[in-house]
Amino acid sequence: MTTVLPLHVVANSTDATGVLRKLARGGWRTREGFALPEPAWDVSSRQLVLFGRVADLETAKLAVYAAARGAGVVAICDPRGDVGRALRDDLARIGPLGAEDGETAEEKSDSPITTEQAALLARLADGETIAAAASAEYLSLRTANRRIASARKALGVATTREAVLAYIRLRKDGEA
Structure with a gap:
């Protein structure tokens, strides 16, 4: 099974921190900035995720170049702005956006939460x-x-207790 390259475009540093923490727990090494000093072209075996703020097209190009060489990318920028849209389009050509290691974009959407x-x-x-x-x-x-309120709505329950019970059932069924 091939490893899915983590490619994320997030709106703020809080979202980036959450994604980076999850990736780090999964064995990925994180490094700020999108420049790759390593001479080897393919860096995919290093499980490296580069992150940072993308404010202009030059930085977006660096992020796309790093992804093309096999590094994961967590870019912080307005996903609805011109730079964000261009970055999302270019990264989507390399791999699925938002998919985590070991899952495809289709598998990601199986869970309601x-x-x-x-x-x-x-x-x-x-x-x-x-x-x-x-x-x-x-x-x-x-x-x-x-x-948690969004999870309650997605699970179709009224209380947090019911949401936790529904989550436990999903986890037992292998969907969460």
């Missing part, structure tokens, strides 16, 4: 409070509550 929502619900299932789960995931309490 996002990976961030699942991480919070997993912590709640393990007995943590929402505040403790938010802190452990480096989120504000407000952001955690919003993500």
